[in-house]
Amino acid sequence: MSGPNNLLNGKVIPVAVAPMMAYTDRHFRYFLRLLSPSALLYTEMITAQALKHADPARWLAFSEQEHPVALQLGGSEPADLAHAATLGAKFGYDEINLNCGCPSDRVQSGRFGACLMAEPDRVAESVRAMRDAVAVPVTVKCRIGIEPRAGGGDDYAFLTDFVGRIAAAGCSVFVVHARKAVLGGLSPKENREIPPLQYGVVARLQEDYPDCAFVLNGGIRTVAEVRRHLDAFDGVMLGREVCENPYILAELHQAVVDPSWEPPTRESVIEAYAEYVEARLAEGYPLRSMTRHVLGLYAGMPRSRSWRRFLSEQGGAGVTGPQILLDSLRIVRAA
Ligand SMILES: Cc1cc2nc3c(=O)[nH]c(=O)nc-3n(C[C@H](O)[C@H](O)[C@H](O)COP(=O)(O)O)c2cc1C
Secondary structure, rough: OOOOOOOOOOOOOOOOOOOOOOOOOOOOOHHHHHHHOOOOEEEEEEEEHHHHHOHHHHHOOOOOOOOOEEEEOOOOOOOHHHHHHHHHHOOOOOOOEEEEOOOOOOHHHHOOOOHHHHHHHHHHHHHHHHHHHOOEEEEEEEEEEEEEEOOOHHHHHHHHHOOOOOOOOOEEEEEEEEEEEOOOOOOOOOOOOOOOHHHHHHHHHHHHHOOOOOEEEOOOOOOOHHHHHHHHHOEEEEEEHHHOOOOOOHHHHHHOOOOOOOOOOOOHHHHHHHHHHHHHHHHHOOOOOHHHHOOOOOOOOOOOHHHHHHHHHHHOOOOOOOOOHHHHHHHHEEE
């Protein structure tokens, strides 16, 4: 097996933003790219089924500036996934990722997400089919285990059997949310909070599969934590922290990629995003679907709450133009 095939210049990108339904749409990704030239940005999960029937551009269109950007797919039929991966590669995505970590009931009834960890051969077959179909890397995002599961025995043996079979199918990059998924018993939100984080299990995988790269995910919140984890892992993935405090991406690019880089001011990010918003409004995207993504930008800064309130209230008051973003800057400037 060759070394990790993800991503730029043969190296794993150190910081990734997690796939998050209802968050990581094209607008959020564009906004995040204004904050970090390097972070790998994932789409929301898009089902292979949706891409089979609907106009794919509706789901897959994105802006050139978003690169590097990875398409996350949900599904469990190898042929459908291969078709979806082909579309993703055609649209220009830099990586195709298969979701084997989402615990929601809706996803389980479609027989994909975390419950696929119980079907490693199906996942391996899907990975093979996708790899045969596209030249870009095919990666897998999973948990450290599922509960309940059949078969008894050791949890780590279950996990390493899963990883081993998928690696043998040609996947060399695994994003691992370092918690088990409790299927049936907990809501998706609880499943991101209650099962304990076990980073050591992912470190053990990294040791046992030195030819693969493991990207650590789950509960990572600060620049210091990222630095520490990058001593042991090729990459880390952050989800909720980026939604609440997107500016951390600029701090991370400077801290772990390019110390000589000057982070953009928040104000310049808003100005650049306002131009983007204007272009998308002309294509019919609603203003609020774009302004909602910036609300965390001033997290922890003076007048952050008034700024958020201004944007939320004006956005709901029939304001239709990007000027609202520029106007909002008066509030934070006054601080
Ligand atoms: C609102 C929301 C939506 C999510 N949607 C997805 C998804 O579509 N696919 C996926 O693999 N994980 C999804 N996740 C899980 C995240 O990708 C990530 O694994 C999890 O939030 C743990 O990382 P964090 O602690 O840094 O947030 C979602 C998480 C959140 C908060």
